[in-house]
Amino acid sequence: MAVQAQLYPENLGLSLPICGLQDCMSTPAPFDADFCYPPQQMMIPSHLDQNAQNFASSSSSMCDGFLSMALSQSLVAQSENERLKSVLREQRRRQLATLINVMESKALHLMRRKEEDLARATKKTLELEACLKKVEMESESWERLAKANEAMALDLSNAVERVKEGLIMVSNAAEDAESLCRGSCDDQQEVKEESSKKIAxxxxxxxxxxxxxxxxxxxxxxxxxxxxxxxxxxxxxxxxxxxxxxxxxx
Structure with missing residues (x-):
């Protein structure tokens, strides 16, 4: 029983944990009879030595299987990780493209609105400038007409003054003629006044x-x-x- 108890893997110096890839990748230690058995038990039967060797060989095969399984799982995980990264990159690229399209659409809409506002403002400015020019032309026309009317009124006033002066001269001449010809009749006096007006x-x-x-x-x-x-x-x-x-x- 003591010999069988010492044939377990931990007594044979074998490291066989199956939960980590790094531990599975380590090569199992060779069978060392001197290490596993104390000096008083060095003399063992040959069939026990053969069993120990078979057990070590099976342990090595199991470790190789575990290593192959761990490598396969690692490759699968790495492939899945790369696939997930690719999916995330594609999703991020699509989201970014969608965001860029939305921003471009909004920017184009704002630009069109600004261009329409600018066109309306330009049209309104041109209309106001045309209206202002028209008002200025009308103002200048009325100003010229007012000056012409003012000059005409002044000329008429001067003409009236000249006529009044002529009438005064005629009246004075008539009075002089009346003083010289007091004995003449009224008809003769009217004829003289008429002739005086004609001369004036x-x-x-x-x-x-x-x-x-x-x-x-x-x-x-x-x-x-x-x-x-x-x-x-x-x-x-x-x-x-x-x-x-x-x-x-x-």
């Missing part, structure tokens, strides 16, 4: 009636109502008549 501001076309029509744009008071209808130009400066205005004597 006669029509430049017929020289027989008073001038009461103002020619435009030259602003000359140079025609009577009868002659104005037949005149196409001013009899004073020969400017083309564009319009005429009747002046009422005060």
């Amino acid at each position: 501001c006669p029509c430049k076309h017929c020289n027989s009636r008073s001038s009461c029509v103002l020619f435009l744009p030259c602003r000359h008071l140079c025609s009577c109502m009868s002659c104005e209808a037949f005149l196409d130009s001013c009899p004073v400066c020969k400017a083309v008549k564009e319009a005429s205005m009747k002046v009422f004597w005060v």
